[in-house]
Amino acid sequence: MNAAPLVFITGASSGIGQALAARFRRAGYRLALVARREAEVRAWATAQGCSEADAGVYAADVRDLAAIEAAGRACIAAQGVPDVVIANAGISVGIDTEIFDDLEVMRATYETNVIGVAATFHPFMRAMRRRRSGTLVGIASVAGIRGLPGHGAYCSSKSAVISYCESLRGEMRPDAVRVVTLLPGYIDTPLTRENRYSMPFLMTAEDFADQAFEAIRAGTSYRVIPWQMGIVAKLLRxxxxxxxxxxxxxxxRKHRQGE
Structure with a gap:
């Protein structure tokens, strides 16, 4: 009897990551959940009625390359090679380049939002290529399409995710491994609730997860969610x-760290 398919998700302690975990579980997937706040993820999995066979939990910060590499290897050893890997972990903080300390904020944003995506994919790529199946999902953002004032670190990091995943898609295609780039619009999560500006077409994390699941299952290469934000993004471009x-x-402007 074949085991249920497996999804590996970073940033699984809240927001989009947690909503994606719930959606994939409803679809019958086993879960491999990664977050810095391991206790919160374990508590959520227990509340969902997950057994150890249903959900593996791994503590790692995607900025720590050794830690996320170890989490990936531990997942393979305990649960097998995932069918879907979702690089979801991300941070969103405003910066002012005039302020020296904000350069460190920009560094942390790039390490999390860009390098963290590649580091999440890395442990699984060789095995997926050998198996000739699998889906790598990068969570970018509509904010990656054009730069917004005060949001230079986040916008540019998500623009980098879009380009990186596009490059990776061409690299993985000969080995039948799919690369999916998802661009959320405004999603109601702890990251967005502190925003000081209007957020058109705001949607719940659960609604986003439903649409994201369908796009991932279809192997869609690039999808803006919700579709209305896709039109707005094209017009802005x-x-x-x-x-x-x-x-x-x-x-x-986007709030800075500590504001």
């Missing part, structure tokens, strides 16, 4: 710089 700058004039 087409705006000339002068008009784009005028539209954003006076928009509240």
């Amino acid at each position: 087409l705006l000339p710089n002068a008009l784009f700058d005028r539209v954003l004039a006076g928009r509240p």
